[in-house]
Amino acid sequence: MQVDVPELSAADRAACEAVATGLPDTLAGEERVDIEPDDAPAAAYGDPAIVVRCGVAKPEGFDLAASCESVDGVGYYIPDEQYDDQGLDVTLTAAGYRPRVEVRIPSRYRPNAVQAAMAALAPLVEQHLARVDDCD
Template identity: 85%
Template sequence: MPRHGRSRLWPLAALLALPLALAGCTGPVEVDVPELPDADRAACAAFAADLPDTLADEERVDIEPADAPAAAYGDPAIVVRCGVARPEGFDLTAACESADGVGYYIPDEQYDDQGLDLTLTAAGYRPRVEVSIPARYRPNAGPAAMAALAPLVKRHLTLVDDCA
């Protein structure tokens, strides 16, 4: 008799657990697809094809559209996008953080406030690469992402303004 009682409770328990299981399944990360000239589109496609399976200790997750020149890692997602616009506040006098010879622009307000999301942009390269890092991953994810991406930036993109 107890065996029969457990079998009736099993479907109910599974049904109640379903929302909890689905809570972690947020689906693909939506990314913007920039309009790019052919040469930039080709450079971004090559850059995106070389992006690693992990970044800052986070596993790669699906993006939408799947063929965007981008990648996402973890939940909440660290997002790497190629072909972004010049970041607001960036000019030739802007200070940048350097990793492996690649300068990354960080907006001034994000330097000291570890509670803010972080945006790193390889602003001196064409096309530009941007890395959006949720505050949860600070302080370590920024330097880790810059170091991991620097060789790919140098390999696939063109330095036009030294951001150092």
């Protein structure tokens, strides 16, 4: 599975590598699959893949007035249209943290994978990333 790797500062790369190292072998019941490049601060699970990436840009439509879904103390931004339509793929972003972590979940895994992914990532986000904005 090919994943896009963002340009990262040395500090962001270190934080993202710590998150990637801590990612579980399964996410939302799906097994981890190989990614390219294999040193990317990312992971993929299942087919079609649930993709976790670290170091992503601010999500389109996100600002401090945006609503977020909070799980275990970490807020995730979900675009309104994706939140409301269970038939769409969904992108969750821990938008209040730097660097940001994003999870892209194909619609076939909804709704269970959304909560499972947020819960699995929350401890890693809190441990390795800096909270800079409220998103909850």
